[in-house]
């Protein structure tokens with residue numbers, strides 16, 4: 001099948017509160033929303049990039065350029081038997097995985113609608129609900145942090161992730177642990193530390209954390225393997241794992257105990273599923289990360305998180321955690337057991353609110369076959 005039309009949109013969708021990590025602060029979604037059309041069917045996808053290239057090497061503008069100049073023409077050329085044919089069509093383009101992923105997601109959604117199959121079914125999901133938690137950004141002080149965490153626990157979330165950085169790591173984590181001794185708690189450093197911080201990072205071991213996420217450089221596996229023996233807490237990689245090859249290197253080098261899987265970081269579902277399966281083979285648990293997606297990317301994430309080796313709560317909160325109003329008519333709401341319900345509708349299950357999407361679109365582009 002040939003894709004007949006591709007439409008890209010830059011959006012501005014404000015977060016209910018800004019989100020701060022060790023390296024940047026973002027006030028809203030600057031994602032690129034992808035629409036593909038063929039045979040009278042529309043598929044939707046999202047490249048969940050930020051305004052700056054601070055999480056990985058991509059941002060709104062790199063996605064916008066690479067999609068328009070290379071990936072969309074390649075996609076329109078391709079004769080697709082299924083969404084698995086999308087990555088080979090993009091193979092000549094190095095990196096730019098969020099740009100690739102947004103387009104691939106949209107083609108998965110399209111084929112699901114064409115075949116009457118949910119994304120969960122297409123990907124091999126086994127769960128009807130997926131356990132989720134909340135990622136809590138860096139706060140102005142510890143009292144505020146305790147209040148913010150308390151509010152999320154009130155809402156019913158059972159797992160909390162804290163962003164940390166030098167000067168905001170041991171004491172905030174201690175304060176949360178002391179307030180909630182039995183809480184499922186983990187931390188994410190977003191690559192801000194170095195191997196020389198090993199002893200300092202080992203101080204986090206006293207807090208009985210589920211994991212320490214991506215403490216060292218965003219493109220490192222070797223030093224994480226050297227760090228791991230210093231830690232009792234399980235070590236999780238996020239930014240470093242951008243392909244099945246990276247996952248194999250990390251597993252074989254014993255560089256981590258757990259992998260955070262984000263199909264956007266990895267370039268799409270095909271390779272994300274490969275990493276899920278490799279980790280399962282190796283007896284390594286994975287959990288689903290988040291990139292503050294709108295309801296379009298969020299639905300894609302929930303579908304993937306329904307696969308069997310996703311064994312720790314994911315960073316896939318209800319849409320309202322970020323958006324007062326989302327670009328979908330059917331936002332996720334948190335179930336009483338701190339899970340989200342996996343959509344069963346054909347495709348990703350997101351019902352796009354096109355009128356509101358138009359309102360939050362700041363730039364639009366399209367290309368036809």
Ligand SMILES: CSCC[C@@H](NC(=O)CCC(=O)O)C(=O)O
Nearest residue numbers: 050055135289290291292293315
């Ligand atoms: C703006 S990029 C945020 C990347 C960060 N993501 C989260 O903390 C989860 C955010 C979410 O709730 O989607 C991570 O490194 O895991």
Ligand SMILES: [Mg+2]
Nearest residue numbers: 188213214238
């Ligand atoms: Mg992370």
